[in-house]
Amino acid sequence: MRQEATALPLRAEGLRFAAGGVEILHGLDFSLVAGAPTVILGPNGAGKSVLLRVLHGLLEPTGGTLRWSLPAEAAQRRQAMVFQRPVMLRRSVLANALYPLRLAGLPEAEAAARAALDRVGMAALADRPARKLSGGEQQRLALARAWALAPEILFLDEPTAALDPAATRQVEEIIGAIAASGTKVVMTTHHLGQARRLAGDVMLLLGGMLNAQGPAERFFAAPPTAEAAAFLRGDLVW
Template sequence: MRDGETKAEAGRGHLKLVGAGLPGHHALSCRNLTYRAGGRPLIDGISLDLVRGGITAVIGYNGAGKSLLLRLLHGLIRPSSGEILWHGEALSPAHRKLQAMVFQKPVLLRRNALDNVVFALASHGIHDRERAEDALFRVGLADAAGRAARLLSGGEQQRLMLAMALARAPQLLFLDEATASLDPASIQAIEEIVLDAVAAGTKVVMVTHDLGQAKRLAGEVVFIDRGRKAEAAPTDSFFNNPRSAVAQAYLEGRLPHQFQIHRSQA
């Protein structure tokens, strides 16, 4: 983070347009990424270049394929076709160790908060209790280290999930609606943690239905419609002048059945 720059500006200011950038500047790329199930494409020929640094918000209607896209990019699901590249190389298990993902619903062990972070580190070959303690401190849960994870509030559990992810110092962090259903104070706390991570050099790709959050945090928006990339643009440009009809309808709050748009227009 540069002198005089706010955390939000750090999150927004270091991002280039999808498809831009020089070779080697991309943290993660995909080419013609497709995933089929039941004979139909759920992700349909998406190509993206996620440039190092900053925050990319992935938005779209329910069922558009946003969460599935993140799982594919993280290597949790094998695509039907297409390729995923990590700094220009085919995504491998070794590359996945440089990434982390936090889901909407916390997945925690029936142990205390500290032991959850210790276990998360150990599962990646890192045996460092002090590092786990530091991760809890960074997310404001140092005083909750000995508390059972299942007894933490929803916001605290999500911060614990962030501690487990960030303890490994990932180069790329995926967030799948990580603040959904949380109270405003918890959302603000998590956003601060995310911005701190970005300021420290972590690239963040987040699925969110909170358009205010996308405006606050992201430097770029990727809009997914029916499994395809309908639009990708800097945040201000997307919200002020969306190029696709489907994105404009979405921002106006119209539901899919309230308009007729051919895929060629999206």
Template sequence: MPEVLAMDFAEEIETEPAIVLEDLVFARGGRRLVDRLSMTLGPAGVTALMGPNGAGKSLTLRLIAGLIEPDRGQVRFAGGDPAPQEMALVFQKPVLLRRSVRANLDHALKTYGVPRRERAGRLAELLALGQLESLAERPARVLSGGEQQRVAMVRALVAGPRYLLLDEPTVSLDPQATAAIEALVSRAVADGARVILVTHDRGQAQRLADDIRFLHKGRLVEAASAARFFRAPQSAEARAYLAGELLL
């Protein structure tokens, strides 16, 4: 089994971790797609999950979110399992309701129990946050990919989530749309969200992430601060991935 390299954030781990993954196994068809995965995520900031296609990043995110159950092991949160409104997810392909942008956001506010008298004000704030004012009355599903993703991100922030899980949120977006999403992520972090970001975009990881967990074949191969990971990756797998080589 590969050694986990470069545990150079002992400081963070000494403080109360926000999330602990303990020996997670998720198997299908006799294959361990997530294989004895353990990691500790500190109380604040952005962790990027990186690794080649099929490494198990999305599955790991889904295990953390509780959308799938591990065959073995567990995910523990500081302060116990989060309530639904404390955790928000944004996927590569946003799933929006077949109604206007405004109605999508209003629906989210209703879902989280924001009283009617506060909703108009909150709606205005959310539209401004996502620079969505001019799109407010448009049907959400006919917006461009980047516009839809902005709606999905703003919707994810409605309840002020403690945990924000993002699975390749800017893939296929242009640089401007990517910057808009990244600004929303930074805003969420400033508001106290703990972010876990799956990305293949090295620049994005360097801009947003404090630390990196590199996965390969369902296993954690390397864990390091972002600065260290990109400057001097320790594992042969991470070096090959960053060099753009196909990892088998």
């Protein structure tokens, strides 16, 4: 389904975002490249969700540049985002999985939707009302719905925020499978264990600034800044 041209790498230079006279992102420089997930870490209020929204095109940067390797509109069509509290249509699980596929005009949409549900272990729940699902099931449905479109880039904002350990593991497995299928995952999380398990590279955002970034293995083994070390110890005062 994916064509030859790619939207990645994405290059951000001096990326800024301000709202209501307050600057939230203070000039970020980074690149997102294809490969294992990029995990954005940082304390509450650091600007992680705002950054994801800016990257996904839901918020317009107020400064700097954000350059996809394709024209912005083409890049936009290759991305999907799953929010912390996914929005479910007041319809069945299957109808929710079908909706974006029909919108995209995909042939064989129902078969694709059923296959997507199967990939996340939700096939047996296809006829249930989506809004009655548990939080973990809703998150899996949201991932199935996004994955069904085979996006080149998938933004996930705290995909396991309110989930118990078992549901968290299930969602992590799905994220791993999505990444293995060739989709670039860019996600935020407060679970450091999850970041270790999933991340190819890490960005640490503190107060709207990038404090550290780099390959995950190095970041966790030898935190590159004093703040990163304190953050990993759980005693960063910010």
